[in-house]
Amino acid sequence: KNEVEQSPQNLTAQEGEFITINCSYSVGISALHWLQQHPGGGIVSLFMLSSGKKKHGRLIATINIQEKHSSLHITASHPRDSAVYICAVRRDSNYQLIWGAGTKLIIKP
Amino acid sequence: DTEVTQTPKHLVMGMTNKKSLKCEQHMGHRAMYWYKQKAKKPPELMFVYSYEKLSINESVPSRFSPECPNSSLLNLHLHALQPEDSALYLCASSHDPSLNQPQHFGDGTRLSIL
Numbered sequence: 001k002n003e004v005e006q007s008p009q010n011l012t013a014q015e016g017e018f019i020t021i022n023c024s025y026s027v028g029i030s031a032l033h034w035l036q037q038h039p040g041g042g043i044v045s046l047f048m049l050s051s052g053k054k055k056h057g058r059l060i061a062t063i064n065i066q067e068k069h070s071s072l073h074i075t076a077s078h079p080r081d082s083a084v085y086i087c088a089v090r091r092d093s094n095y096q097l098i099w100g101a102g103t104k105l106i107i108k109p
Numbered sequence: 110d111t112e113v114t115q116t117p118k119h120l121v122m123g124m125t126n127k128k129s130l131k132c133e134q135h136m137g138h139r140a141m142y143w144y145k146q147k148a149k150k151p152p153e154l155m156f157v158y159s160y161e162k163l164s165i166n167e168s169v170p171s172r173f174s175p176e177c178p179n180s181s182l183l184n185l186h187l188h189a190l191q192p193e194d195s196a197l198y199l200c201a202s203s204h205d206p207s208l209n210q211p212q213h214f215g216d217g218t219r220l221s222i223l
Binding site: 030031033035040041042043044045048050086088090096097099100101102 | 146149150151152154157165197199201209210211212213214215216217219
């Protein structure tokens with residue numbers, strides 16, 4: 001079993017829909033990251049969380065440390081949100097990131 | 110625009126060639142990273158430099174040789190690569206590897222080995 005599991009693997013939605021991507025992990029962590037990767041490669045760090053909730057524009061990230069679960073929400077989705085969204089956790093014990101497999105999101109106009 | 114600059118953006122090379130990938134950041138970050146990413150997979154960590162010293166080598170073959178000439182620059186020297194080494198190579202940086210800080214990524218170098 002992978003230490004970081006994301007769901008769904010693929011998600012296609014219509015413009016304007018509310019999007020939720022989930023991440024579960026099985027190790028002790030000091031932080032959880034949500035990142036976005038567009039076709040062509042560049043990765044952008046969206047959020048780093050160790051507790052609670054963060055909001056940036058139409059993006060909201062939450063984490064429940066007890067349940068070892070995090071969600072990334074996108075409100076009023078737009079075709080430009082189409083990308084791969086990756087969850088990565090930083091272990092308690094060292095500073096390496098453990099990466100989820102990513103969720104490929106397509107927003108249709 | 111990314112604050113981590115990688116060059117070249119694309120590289121095609123034969124198995125006997127020697128080439129180098131370059132990465133530069135001017136954010137004062139003291140940790141720099143090389144990742145390898147195959148299609149439809151998450152990035153895999155290759156090397157970590159902390160305060161210009163190699164701190165992590167994830168059992169990477171010796172045909173990949175990293176170098177950190179100063180705190181702003183990170184190179185990856187390539188020699189005698191194999192076709193399976195074709196991938197996107199990503200550089201990243203962060204303030205300090207021991208702190209919980211986001212990593213800033215470059216756009217990557219897409220490497221093809223003929």
